Amino acid sequence: MKGFRGMRWQLWRKDKDTDQNNQSHPDSQQSKFRPISELTRRLNMTPKLRTIAISAVAVFVLGGGGYFATVEYVEAHTVAFYRVYVGEQEIGTIEEEQQLQALFQEKQEEYSEKYPEVEMAVHTEGIKAVPDQAYKAEVNSEETLDKLYGMLTGYAKGVELKVDGKTIAIVKDQETADQILEQIKTKYAPELKTASVPAFVSKVAKTGGNSAALSNAAADTGATEDPDNALEKVSIKEQVNVQEVDTAPNKVMAASDVVAKILEGDEAAITYEVREGDTISSIAAKYGVTQQELFNRNPGVKERTLQIGTELQIQAVQPALTVTTVERVSEQLVTEPQVIIQKSDEMRAGETKVLSLGESGLKTMKYRVTKENGEVVEEEWLGQEVIKESKPKVVLAGTKIVRGIGTGDFSWPVSGAKLTSSYGKRWGRTHKGIDLVSSNKSILSADDGIVTFAGTKSGYGNCIIVDHQNGYQTLYGHLSKISVKKGQIVEKGTKLGVMGNTGRSTGTHLHFEIHKDGSVQNPLKYL
Secondary structure: OHHHHHHHHHHHHHHHHHHHHHHOOOOOOOOOOOOHHHHHHHOOOOHHHHHHHHHHHHHHHHOOOOHHHHHHHHHHOEEEEEEEEEOOEEEEEEOOHHHHHHHHHHHHHHHHHHOOOOEEEEOOOOEEEEEEEEEOOOOOHHHHHHHHHHHOOEEEEEEEEEEOOEEEEEEOOHHHHHHHHHHHHHHHOHHHHOOOOOOOOOOOOOOOOOOEEOOOOOOOOOOOOOOOOEEEEEEEOOOEEEEEEEEOHHHEOOHHHHHHHHHHOEEEEEEEEOOOOOOHHHHHHHHOOOHHHHHHHOOOOOHHHOOOOOEEEEEEEEOOOOEEEEEEEEEEEEEOOOEEEEEEEEEEEOOEEEEEOOEOEEEEEEEEEEEEOOEEEEEEEEEEEEEEOOEOEEEEEEEEOOOOOOOOOOOOOOOOOEEEEOOEEEOOEEEOOEEEEOOOOEEEOOOOEEEEEEEEEOOOEEEEEEEOOOOEEEEEEEEOEEOOOOOOEEOOOOEEEEOEOOOOOOOOEEEEEEEEOOEEEOHHHOO
């Protein structure tokens, strides 16, 4: 290191000597007629040096050397240089200010070689070179530069990544921060990697010294080859900021390490709202805690009394970022043939005869699903499209002295119904029926039958069960009012009660189920 600076010094010295030789050429026409007061002032002499200079002039005058020879002698031995300061402390002298800049560059190169993965810089604040000159001054450039070299310290330039005001990590630069967020989003929205679905890219705003919020507004991805199965939007729920910082090089993290840290998350207090199909065991498994921990933190909660909408306090590890995705999804559903009943008063009630088997149909169900970190938080039914019409099944049924026997042809239990939640194990949860809402709150019997239950049932609130005496049963849950009694015979379209919000319910709606021979069925296959 010392030899390297010595070589730079020799090259600089050679250039310096050449300049001085050119300046001392006989053709140089500098004025030799300057008074002693001006000369001593220009040489920045102390009172003692001035006395010596004046005495020397007197000797030369008396000896015949003359005043002007003295002026030339003093000027020839005057040295221009720079005093180097760190703050208010002088640490030495150098010949040229460029030597200081070369030293800074050399120190930065040393740090860059030592820490090649980050952008390094050198602290030069408070270091300055002040020009000066003196008679026969001794300039110790190499000693001064060696001393200053040991005093210089370096730092890394980085970008601080913050989530909701909390520093998550420091990374190399803005581009690295962008890459990290994209990796997090593709973790929960893998469609971003495919060519058929345009990626939503939310760039992190470079804020420098001012912390500015990253806009997390989701962007529409546009149309794809399959509009019924597409990623519509993806966004980060939290407020993400970046800010340029100076830091120690060992604090700058690699992108892969930051991604792992964000996904691993930290332990935090979570408020969880119980949803349909939840149990204590399923919630405990989901958050990686024991059932006993849940009961300890929620002393008023019991497994059998777990209600939809109940808030549970959970201490669990959660990712530092929440990726929200909105997807359009579709599925094909086989529809059961409509059953047409032709009544005959010549056959006993309960007796049937199939005249035509009919054929199943096919339809596409369309949904919009919102997820947070891959978990469904909202589901919206967009409608359906019939691909193949079913052919009805024709059944001849006797009517002699028979009441309360269903036809097997079910009608919608709510007039003007709108589906809010569908049947089956879907996106991480199980639903035994369908949920319906309507401006008309009257609940109607889907087929002829006998009321076998009319009262309060765990989870369902006010509930009615109708046995259609043909292997089918229908269930109507969450009613605000029950209008029939157990044992009552009802016909299709008979008012059973009023839609409500009782039991494990998150809002006014009807929960409707169809059972066949004791097995739960998808009501959409029959409606």
